[in-house]
Amino acid sequence: MAFSKDFLWGAATASYQVEGxxxxxxxxMTIWDILSKGKIRNDDDGKVAxxxxxxxxxxxxxxxxLGFKAYRFSLSWARILSDEKTINPKGIEFYNNLIxxxxxxxxxxxxxxxxxxLPMWAYNRGGWKNPEIVDWFATYTKVAVEAFSDRxxxxxxxxxxxxxxxxxxxxxxxxxxxxxxxxxxxxxxxxVMLAHGKAVKTIRAYAKQPVKVGFAxxxxxxxxxxxxxxxxxxxxxxxxxPDGYDAFNAGWWSDxxxxxxxxxxxxxxxxxxxxxxxxxxxxxxxxxxNSANQGSEKYDWHKKPxxxxxxxxxxxxxxxxxxxxxxxxxxxxxxxxxxxNGIANVDFVMSDGKVHDPQRIDFIKTYLTQLKxxxxxxxxxxxxxxxxxxxxxxxxxxxxARFGLIYVDFTTLERTPKDSAYYYKQVIESNGENLxxxxxxx
Ligand code: BGC
Numbered sequence: 326m327a328f329s330k331d332f333l334w335g336a337a338t339a340s341y342q343v344e345g346x347x348x349x350x351x352x353x354m355t356i357w358d359i360l361s362k363g364k365i366r367n368d369d370d371g372k373v374a375x376x377x378x379x380x381x382x383x384x385x386x387x388x389x390x391l392g393f394k395a396y397r398f399s400l401s402w403a404r405i406l407s408d409e410k411t412i413n414p415k416g417i418e419f420y421n422n423l424i425x426x427x428x429x430x431x432x433x434x435x436x437x438x439x440x441x442x443l444p445m446w447a448y449n450r451g452g453w454k455n456p457e458i459v460d461w462f463a464t465y466t467k468v469a470v471e472a473f474s475d476r477x478x479x480x481x482x483x484x485x486x487x488x489x490x491x492x493x494x495x496x497x498x499x500x501x502x503x504x505x506x507x508x509x510x511x512x513x514x515x516x517v518m519l520a521h522g523k524a525v526k527t528i529r530a531y532a533k534q535p536v537k538v539g540f541a542x543x544x545x546x547x548x549x550x551x552x553x554x555x556x557x558x559x560x561x562x563x564x565x566x567p568d569g570y571d572a573f574n575a576g577w578w579s580d581x582x583x584x585x586x587x588x589x590x591x592x593x594x595x596x597x598x599x600x601x602x603x604x605x606x607x608x609x610x611x612x613x614x615n616s617a618n619q620g621s622e623k624y625d626w627h628k629k630p631x632x633x634x635x636x637x638x639x640x641x642x643x644x645x646x647x648x649x650x651x652x653x654x655x656x657x658x659x660x661x662x663x664x665x666n667g668i669a670n671v672d673f674v675m676s677d678g679k680v681h682d683p684q685r686i687d688f689i690k691t692y693l694t695q696l697k698x699x700x701x702x703x704x705x706x707x708x709x710x711x712x713x714x715x716x717x718x719x720x721x722x723x724x725x726a727r728f729g730l731i732y733v734d735f736t737t738l739e740r741t742p743k744d745s746a747y748y749y750k751q752v753i754e755s756n757g758e759n760l761x762x763x764x765x766x767x
Contacts, residue, residue: 333708335395339440342717346378350415369723399440435479525604537607545617546649612665647695667712669726685745
């Protein structure tokens with residue numbers, strides 16, 4: 326079965342990773358500006374990043390040239406509101422300009438409300454630990470929806486709660502770099518879930534046209550050892566059943582948010598009304614890179630010396646996108662959008678002035694082949710947004726990891742589409758039918 330004719334082909338970015346202009350036009354500080362000092366590899370920071378804030382027109386022109394039909398980006402809460410309730414007109418203006426530019430170029434905007442750049446004013450009042458954040462987030466959502474929903478149809482509340490909670494608050498290697506215990510994890514989880522639920526209600530209440538709403542967790546998918554029924558069932562259970570306080574597990578977030586179901590071990594959610602968390606969603610968006618098999622004693626059956634890995638040593642197992650799409654659709658029964666998928670690669674401008682990245686082409690080809698298989702088997706996949714549109718600040722790893730289809734020279738800020746971008750353009754032109762084009766020849 327072919328991908329649907331209005332399939333959302335494109336790529337994604339996030340505000341802190343690309344925008345720069347960190348102190349311009351009334352933007353206030355975020356936890357990434359302030360708390361990451363000394364914690365990002367090479368002392369990199371997001372002060373300039375890709376300077377997308379000033380170069381958005383050039384970027385959108387490139388997206389159009391590369392055939393993107395959709396662009397997923399996140400709004401910076403700190404650009405839109407300078408405190409709990411004061412609107413920053415310049416921040417609204419920037420996103421209005423970006424959205425208008427996308428639409429003028431025939432590119433569908435998908436907006437993420439929160440991709441990890443919590444404003445410092447909110448952090449200083451307890452951040453995700455303070456239940457009041459549910460209302461602060463709703464206020465921000467209302468402002469954004471009132472400003473942009475006449476043109477923006479696709480709304481995503483949170484990007485990967487697994488990571489900003491699991492890495493930011495449990496492992497402590499991303500902002501706000503904290504290591505909380507189980508009680509605090511229960512509290513933070515509850516606040517994030519309630520903020521999601523209230524944001525969904527707010528989006529629907531204030532939207533200026535019929536909108537589609539979802540959230541974008543990552544999928545900690547366990548790939549089955551074999552295709553035997555028992556192995557598949559075992560992997561499915563492991564994918565959705567948290568083993569203790571495991572905020573990375575897919576079921577930890579999605580069972581409550583999508584199904585209104587309180588998982589065993591998550592009875593702390595019974596303190597609140599589950600209907601304030603579980604609001605009807607229109608799609609299930611998720612980000613997928615590698616499997617959760619890697620590094621786990623119980624599930625690491627792919628491991629072998631010299632296996633395919635990306636530049637960050639994440640295992641490359643294309644089947645993970647097939648199994649995750651299948652598992653997620655079977656369990657949550659919503660149309661699927663892959664909101665991130667990509668590869669960190671060792672890319673550089675070569676002596677011929679081009680960026681040849683055959684690894685990324687092969688990655689896209691093999692992952693899309695698997696996604697197509699899920700689509701062929703009846704999983705309604707409605708979009709694929711590659712991570713990332715352009716190289717950007719990879720959080721604590723700084724500018725080392727390049728995930729972009731477009732190469733960015735972080736000294737001159739010059740953009741160079743990589744071979745993979747031209748390959749992907751051809752894939753889009755064929756609506757994903759033909760994945761076998763000559764690599765990068767243009
Ligand atoms: C995040 C992105 C990040 C990417 C690659 C996802 O976890 O949403 O912000 O850059 O993965 O690590």
